[in-house]
Amino acid sequence: MSATRPPDPNGRASWVDWLERRINLSEIFSFLTHFGFVITPVDTSRPVREVLREVAETPVPKYASGPRVLGLLTAILFALEAVTGVLLAYYYKPTPEAAFESTRTIVRDLPAGWFLHQMHAWGAWLLAAVVVIRLLRLFWDGLYRAPREVLWWTAVAMVWLVLQLDFTGRLLTWDAHSYWATVRGMEVVFALPIAGPILAFLLGGRVVNDDVLIRFYALHVMVLPTFYAACVYFTFATLRRVGLSPAPEGRPEATTTFRDHLYTMLMLTVGLFGVLVTLATVLPFRFLSAADPYVTPGGVRPPWYMLAPYATLQWLPVPAWL
Amino acid sequence: MSAPRERAAPATGEPATRRRFLTWLSRAFLGLWGLGAAGVVGAYLRAPEHREKVAGHLVSAGLLDDFKIGEGRLVRHGVSPFYVVRLDAERVVALSAVCTHVRCIVDFDRERRVLVCPCHDGRFDLAGNVLSGPPPRALPTYAVSVRAGEIFVHL
Numbered sequence: 362m363s364a365t366r367p368p369d370p371n372g373r374a375s376w377v378d379w380l381e382r383r384i385n386l387s388e389i390f391s392f393l394t395h396f397g398f399v400i401t402p403v404d405t406s407r408p409v410r411e412v413l414r415e416v417a418e419t420p421v422p423k424y425a426s427g428p429r430v431l432g433l434l435t436a437i438l439f440a441l442e443a444v445t446g447v448l449l450a451y452y453y454k455p456t457p458e459a460a461f462e463s464t465r466t467i468v469r470d471l472p473a474g475w476f477l478h479q480m481h482a483w484g485a486w487l488l489a490a491v492v493v494i495r496l497l498r499l500f501w502d503g504l505y506r507a508p509r510e511v512l513w514w515t516a517v518a519m520v521w522l523v524l525q526l527d528f529t530g531r532l533l534t535w536d537a538h539s540y541w542a543t544v545r546g547m548e549v550v551f552a553l554p555i556a557g558p559i560l561a562f563l564l565g566g567r568v569v570n571d572d573v574l575i576r577f578y579a580l581h582v583m584v585l586p587t588f589y590a591a592c593v594y595f596t597f598a599t600l601r602r603v604g605l606s607p608a609p610e611g612r613p614e615a616t617t618t619f620r621d622h623l624y625t626m627l628m629l630t631v632g633l634f635g636v637l638v639t640l641a642t643v644l645p646f647r648f649l650s651a652a653d654p655y656v657t658p659g660g661v662r663p664p665w666y667m668l669a670p671y672a673t674l675q676w677l678p679v680p681a682w683l
Numbered sequence: 684m685s686a687p688r689e690r691a692a693p694a695t696g697e698p699a700t701r702r703r704f705l706t707w708l709s710r711a712f713l714g715l716w717g718l719g720a721a722g723v724v725g726a727y728l729r730a731p732e733h734r735e736k737v738a739g740h741l742v743s744a745g746l747l748d749d750f751k752i753g754e755g756r757l758v759r760h761g762v763s764p765f766y767v768v769r770l771d772a773e774r775v776v777a778l779s780a781v782c783t784h785v786r787c788i789v790d791f792d793r794e795r796r797v798l799v800c801p802c803h804d805g806r807f808d809l810a811g812n813v814l815s816g817p818p819p820r821a822l823p824t825y826a827v828s829v830r831a832g833e834i835f836v837h838l
Contacts, residue, residue: 448727472726631716 377409387412396597399619417620424605425625428502431495432600435519436593437630438488441637443586445481453533455578457571460535461651468648478648479641485527487637489666492520504606511599515592522589527664529581532574540652541661543577544569569654744827744834747775755791760838765825766791766798767834768809777825777836778811784818798822 380386386409393399401419403412425433452471454463467474496516499505505513532543551557551567565572608614617625649658663671744758744767755768757780764780768791778798782789787802797814798807805816811824826837 448724451728472729473723474727476723477727627713631713634716 381408396594401619417618419619420616421619421622422605422608423615423617423622423625425622425629427609428498429606430629431491431498432596433626433629434491434633435488435495436597437626437633438484438491439586439589439593441633442481442484442488445477445484446582446586448477449481450582455533455575457535457574460533460574464534464536464648475645476641479645480637482646483637483640485523485530486640486665487633489523489527489664492516492523493666496520502606508603509599511595512603515595515599519589519592519596522585522592524666526581526585526589529577529585531664532569532577533581534648535574535652537649537652537656537658538647538661540569540654541657542663543573545661545663547573740838742836742838744777744836747829747832747834750775750834753793753796755793757788757791758836763838764788765836765838767827767836770809775827775829775834776809777827778807778809779823779825781822782818783813783820783822784816789822 377386385405387403387405387407390399390409390412391403391405394401394403399416401416403416405412424430449467452463452467452474454460464478468478469475496519499513499516528543528546531539531546533539547561547564547567547569550564551561553560561567563576565576662668742758742760744756747769750756750767750769752769752771755766758765758767765777766780766789767775767777769775780788780798782800782802782805784800784803784805787800789798789800789805789807792799796809798809800806800816800818803817805818806814807818807822808814811822813821828835828837
């Protein structure tokens with residue numbers, strides 16, 4: 362170590378000092394603040410240790426609790442989906458011949474493959490629930506008003522993106538249930554006036570075949586997650602600008618330090634992980650036989666968030682010409 | 684660790700010990716959690732082996748009469764492809780087709796009776812020796828036997 366540099370107050374001469382003489386670590390760290398993850402401006406001319414210490418002691422509103430946690434959960438659950446999704450994509454083959462076989466290999470033969478599969482499925486279930494509840498809560502509390510419009514529109518976009526991710530991901534396993542759920546879903550898409558034929562063109566036709574599968578795969582792993590990540594960025598960056606949602610009526614704003622906030626977030630992730638592990642182990646999603654385009658199995662139903670419109674449609678007297 | 688500032692200054696030694704113990708406990712818990720997650724992902728990531736077993740096999744390279752004198756053929760055998768070259772009426776040699784430099788597949792030059800690597804122009808003679816170019820080692824050669832007119836290569 363260089364003798365001219367003052368020793369670290371903690372007496373630890375480490376790789377951080379070594380690196381800091383070569384790269385501006387504070388600059389790199391300040392990059393994170395652009396994403397709103399760290400809610401404080403950073404002086405990039407100072408050493409990274411000082412910056413981190415200052416950031417750790419910065420008071421932040423306690424937002425990993427109450428209804429505000431929903432926004433955080435949309436990001437944490439998405440990160441979990443990204444990690445498990447990448448791991449699943451390592452073994453998945455998006456062709457009609459190999460899709461079911463490769464999924465079965467993951468679920469049945471690979472160590473912990475079933476676990477990652479179920480975690481991904483349950484994570485998607487929870488993510489759909491969280492974004493919908495968050496949208497309802499933003500609406501209920503009137504948080505769509507100026508200057509928070511961007512937050513509202515990104516929340517709407519996130520709901521739409523998660524439902525599309527769920528729809529495209531559902532087909533990928535290519536088992537009987539997923540296949541026929543997609544066939545029915547596609548019919549709904551095509552029934553839309555004007556947008557229907559355009560979407561049919563973009564999605565690769567009316568018949569669910571290899572063209573549709575590869576497009577769903579590309580949408581599911583590349584296009585939609587990118588847009589979702591952009592929405593997460595917009596959410597956090599806008600929050601930095603307009604501030605968090607106001608505290609509930611008559612209650613003072615509780616503040617904490619950033620260090621504690623990180624710790625709470627870590628605990629939140631661990632708790633979430635526990636919930637997901639429990640669900641994945643106790644209530645695994647079923648995985649049926651391979652899809653046969655000539656045999657429709659009984660009991661094919663839409664995903665849970667579509668059950669209400671589905672039941673309404675069944676109950677309503679729909680005229681024959683519709 | 685997560686306690687607010689106001690409670691951070693214990694008057695006696697005992698709460699500090701308890702605090703340290705709780706910190707240690709939560710860190711140990713998180714460490715175990717991370718270790719378990721890493722183990723699961725590691726076990727999943729270990730790719731299933733698709734490698735073929737090639738050692739100790741007798742591989743048929745076709746009938747001797749099908750080879751013209753001076754002819755060499757590439758046998759596409761799993762991860763260890765090799766050339767079979769008929770030198771004259773009786774002698775047949777077999778040598779690896781995988782260049783010892785960066786694992787390109789060498790070409791057989793029938794005119795000059797050499798093996799030429801298309802990647803960096805490494806040249807080998809039909810005994811596998813390096814004639815020129817960057818390959819660091821000779822090509823492995825395999826024993827050949829002709830039984831009832833059929834060529835067998837001992838990999």
